[in-house]
Amino acid sequence: MTDAARGFSSRAIHVGQEPDPTTGSVVTPIYQTSTYKQDGIGGLRGGYEYSRSANPTRTALETLIADLEGGSRGYAFSSGLAGQDCVVRALLRPGDHVLIPTDAYGGTFRMFDKVAKPWGIDYDIVPIADADAVRAAVRPTTRMIWVETPTNPLLGIADITALGGIAHSAGAVLVVDNTFASPYLQQPISLGADVVTHSSTKYAGGHSDVVGGLVVVREGLTIEVPDGDPVGPDAATRVGFHQNSIGSIAGPMDAWLVQRGLKTLAVRMERHCDNAEKVVDFLTAHHGVSHVYYPGLPDHPNHDIAARQMTRFGGMVSFRVRAGEDVAVKVCGETQLWTLAESLGGVESLIEHPARMTHASVAGTELEVPSDLVRLSVGIEDADDLIADLGQALDRLA
Numbered sequence: 001m002t003d004a005a006r007g008f009s010s011r012a013i014h015v016g017q018e019p020d021p022t023t024g025s026v027v028t029p030i031y032q033t034s035t036y037k038q039d040g041i042g043g044l045r046g047g048y049e050y051s052r053s054a055n056p057t058r059t060a061l062e063t064l065i066a067d068l069e070g071g072s073r074g075y076a077f078s079s080g081l082a083g084q085d086c087v088v089r090a091l092l093r094p095g096d097h098v099l100i101p102t103d104a105y106g107g108t109f110r111m112f113d114k115v116a117k118p119w120g121i122d123y124d125i126v127p128i129a130d131a132d133a134v135r136a137a138v139r140p141t142t143r144m145i146w147v148e149t150p151t152n153p154l155l156g157i158a159d160i161t162a163l164g165g166i167a168h169s170a171g172a173v174l175v176v177d178n179t180f181a182s183p184y185l186q187q188p189i190s191l192g193a194d195v196v197t198h199s200s201t202k203y204a205g206g207h208s209d210v211v212g213g214l215v216v217v218r219e220g221l222t223i224e225v226p227d228g229d230p231v232g233p234d235a236a237t238r239v240g241f242h243q244n245s246i247g248s249i250a251g252p253m254d255a256w257l258v259q260r261g262l263k264t265l266a267v268r269m270e271r272h273c274d275n276a277e278k279v280v281d282f283l284t285a286h287h288g289v290s291h292v293y294y295p296g297l298p299d300h301p302n303h304d305i306a307a308r309q310m311t312r313f314g315g316m317v318s319f320r321v322r323a324g325e326d327v328a329v330k331v332c333g334e335t336q337l338w339t340l341a342e343s344l345g346g347v348e349s350l351i352e353h354p355a356r357m358t359h360a361s362v363a364g365t366e367l368e369v370p371s372d373l374v375r376l377s378v379g380i381e382d383a384d385d386l387i388a389d390l391g392q393a394l395d396r397l398a
Contacts, residue, residue, distance in 0.1 A: 009266040016063030028060045030256045053244050057252040061259040068183040069196050071216035073236040080199025082248035083213030090238040094120025096143040101128035103151040106361040125366045131162040138170045148177040153318050153354045153375040155293040157302035164192025184269045186310045189218045202345030206261040212250045271380040272315030278383040283319050288398025293318040317376045325371035334393040344377035
């Protein structure tokens, strides 16, 4: 049976992870080296010369994530934002225009607003769940549509297939940040996306012990480039060239940790989803909660789209506290099992106040989030314990 014919978990455990030919080790070695002995000038063993350009541990991870996402090439970076910045620099040039979501991660917005914009990249903010609004916002210079689905922190859902059609009709590429869903729950390339990004710090790593980023490019993606461009039109080659030239790579230990995390992604995501559904049932019935954001709820505005393009609805939940911002902040500080912290996607459950924490950078913009919003990253502890802890905080304060 070929790798392509095997199931997700089998591929996650075996693709790019053949037993070490020297020792038979079933675990990919950590090649903690900066350089490699050459057999004469230009005589490279396996193509390795310097670990910024390539490292066997990183190659194993990049091979694996490309397979899991159904792309042609994968790349591992030092952080999710490093990977996103590389995509922007590799596929855009000054004068190009990008559409980004009204509900986007604050760091992504900061990257476009404070880094890409001064470089000459223009952007507009659009409600990415509204395909007609996206189509209307496209300009002649639009070269990229940037999507999160589900979004952070309001769990909005975008129709990847519809947006892919809009992007391709305009000569643009569709980039999907798949961090919240993970490749286990959603494969955007199969739905029409051109590039997929991840903060591998989150579900891919899964244990809150690594910071990293992943990028996957679909087979055959090319972009228009000016005459004399030194890299050429192949998008995967361009991302690889910029990764090496800029140097924001995943180190071998970080690559090994993310690869290890991906091996158990399927079983972890099932438990994350099981627990999230139980937490959602509790929150929707609580008198102190005015609204729950979760794509698995039938009254979610794009529930049908989420059901079509995701296998389950994920482990992220947000809710609004009826009593307002001050109580929402206090609830975040009163839980005991839920840890007050930024980030998400680890085995432990986290709680945070987006307006003052992860999304403080978008205050006063179109991306500002409700001040009474609480975001949960539902871990894999016992669901009854998680609900009891949330309940005691909400009952006392809300």
